[in-house]
Amino acid sequence: MPFMKFNWATHDTWCHHMTFEERGLFDAVRSVLWTVVGCKMPLDTIRLRLNIKAGSRTDKLLSGLITKGSLSFLDGKVFDSVQVNEFSQAVSKAKVNTANGSKGGRPKLSSVPPQREKPESMAPPNDDLSDF
Numbered sequence: 154m155p156f157m158k159f160n161w162a163t164h165d166t167w168c169h170h171m172t173f174e175e176r177g178l179f180d181a182v183r184s185v186l187w188t189v190v191g192c193k194m195p196l197d198t199i200r201l202r203l204n205i206k207a208g209s210r211t212d213k214l215l216s217g218l219i220t221k222g223s224l225s226f227l228d229g230k231v232f233d234s235v236q237v238n239e240f241s242q243a244v245s246k247a248k249v250n251t252a253n254g255s256k257g258g259r260p261k262l263s264s265v266p267p268q269r270e271k272p273e274s275m276a277p278p279n280d281d282l283s284d285f
Contacts, residue, residue, distance in 0.1 A: 167235075171223070178203075178214050179223055183233055192236040195229055 168176045185202050186192045194202075205211045218224045225232050253259050 167223070171218075175214055175218060175223075178211065179218055182215070182218070182224060182231065183236065186231070186233060186236055190240075191232075192240050193230040193232040196226065196231050199231055 168179060171179060181203055182199060185199055186194055199205070199215070200207070200212065203211075205215060215224075219226045219231065225234050
């Protein structure tokens with residue numbers, strides 16, 4: 154989903170301990186999870202969407218990702234906690250934007266920025282070393 158943030162370095166940190174086969178399955182599962190509101194899906198639905206046969210090598214890899222904590226499993230649903238958190242933040246932001254939109258848009262910022270005085274330690278020196 155467009156509101157999902159994706160940082161390659163963070164993704165690599167999550168996946169560096171996985172085999173390439175596990176990493177491919179992890180990415181495939183996360184891609185499927187992105188397609189549903191809340192980013193949580195029943196395990197059987199993931200198996201159907203990814204054409205994973207029960208008891209197959211891929212099914213064992215999927216179970217391994219859950220066991221290792223790379224994917225979470227609660228109340229019969231598989232999810233990635235990072236995706237769930239990002240989805241929640243996006244929904245919160247959308248609610249604020251909706252409320253602001255119903256009032257005519259984003260609240261206007263003050264047209265005059267607050268003036269700050271520079272402390273004496275920040276003032277430029279009064280010497281003739283202008284080329285330094």
